[in-house]
Amino acid sequence: MALRPAGDYKVDYGADMALLDTAFYRRGFLLLLLALAAAPLWTGRFIFLLTTIGIFAIGATGLTILTGFTGQISLGHAAFMAIGAYGSALLTGRFGLPFPVALPLAGLIAFAFGAVVALPSLRIKGLYLAIATLAFQFLTEYGIIHAVGEGLGAISVRAPRIGPWTLRGEVQTYYLVLVIWLLAGTFAANLARTRVGLALMAVRDRDYAAQVMGINLLAYKTLAFGLAAGYAGVAGSLWAHYNRLISPEHFTIVTSIDYVAMVVMGGLGSIWGPHLGAAFVTALSQGLKIVTPAVVTVLPGFATAATPLREIAFGAILIALLIWEPGGLAQLARKLKRRLDLWPFSY
């Protein structure tokens, strides 16, 4: 199935640069697309899981551009998601803009905020930048709570309307998210092999060396932060219109940590990483939420221990995966495929 001729038979530039470069990947991706398109048939009431994974995968893709390709650490990704969510809620609610206009606008608003946050990254890096973004996260939460005023910052959001149709219910929202998810993923995958993507990777590997080679650090770091924030903004807008009620509690430091966990566990610097990571982290936290009540019905005494056990399990799995395979799930998949290529022989 995974047969590939020994030797490299790519004869033109296009074949060499293809994202899905063998028949195995092309067929596999087609199967994946079919499975996702038919998801309402096989997931039933668990369709919300896929919608959530899609939204978070969009946000995590942004963080991969920033952290995986440009090497800038951000612990404030959820803040950009909040900005997108509240921006979109405001645009559709108070200004009455249609959803298809509000969604990209929310991304643009977050892009602008991201570009501003990028400015300190020229002076500080690594750990210090992580702390600065952490501070930004808390300041944004505070700002939103005070700007909204009553009700600890919670507001309700309209259902998304596209033209004459109002999207209601899980399945319709799922398809909306799926389309944007595919667009966002494809854009990021293509970005990674363009001139811009290569420049971002040069900045990651050694920013001053990149500058010496003529890469404008101000422009590219700003662009990376802006793109990451823009992705988070789009994810936030989708989240707002999917949940219909948003409050700063959805976008706390915990969500930011989840995002970083997604990109690290998925595999930094891999275009599949954020999607695998988002799927894994979401499935893990939601799965633990689904499994624990089932256990409680069998063992009633387990009820008080359920919540802390969920936290412990999450932390322990994170640590175990990072120690076992620092390259994340993408690397794990690569290893698995290499083993299957030659199965049943060892070399």
Add this chain to the structure above:
Amino acid sequence: MSEFLAGGLVNGVAVGSIYALIALGFALLYKSTKILNLAHGELVLFGGYLAIALSRALPFPAAVFLTLVAAGLLGFAIERAVMRPLFGQSLLSVIIVTLALGYIVRGVMVGMWGGDTRQFIGVVPTGVATVAGIPIQRVGLYSAGTALFLLAAFGLFFRYSLIGIAMRAAANEQLTASALGVSLRRVFAYAWAFAAMAAAVGGILLGLWLGVNFALGFVGLKALAAVILGGLDSIPGAILGGVLIGVLETTIGGYVDAHVIYGFKDILAFVVILLVLIVRPYGLFGTEHVERL
């Protein structure tokens, strides 16, 4: 006005000295391992909860002693089980792992002690004392004293003891120190143990003052502001930064809170972080890092 300022100053020093003690743990660990432990707030709570639980059964000094021993062992265990396999991994992985560690420690604590606020019961005299006519929390005096004592103790330790000198050498240049026979493993293990013990001391004082509950994990982040202000790898900087943050909070924060916008006091620490990082990223006493190609 001057009364407000004087009161703010004295109480700010009292609160700030608790921040300083917690910040000390951050700085200790960063100095010798270059790891910023984002689970530090959880370790603080662990110290507080454990000491309170032990003080129900044992006299207070014994409870404090046992808590410090337990915290030290926890530090050793974390280094051995989690940090050592990750030696040489990227900064981001290490940050994530300390966060995950925080999840685990918090989960264990919630499982054991539940989520409500707990306090010491009548172990030492608390309440309000007066210093030069200004009312002040008595716990503030204890923590200021402890902070001064620990500052002196760690100063002497790093100056004269063999392991202290090894830790400074490792902080300066890990590979060179290793080549000269310093066991990096031992240095890291001690650093984690000391950091956990400093956190436990902070937790105990916090427990004496406010009682401990899980909202106070936040206090670890305020201590983060203190170390950033003082310089990440400077122990006197951490102490001074903690006191400064405390004073800023009670004076400027208190004023703005009351007269301009509500809730500013809790966010002040992060404003300080951003300002310091933009103006002077290595803090007041931190080592300035010059990057060369």
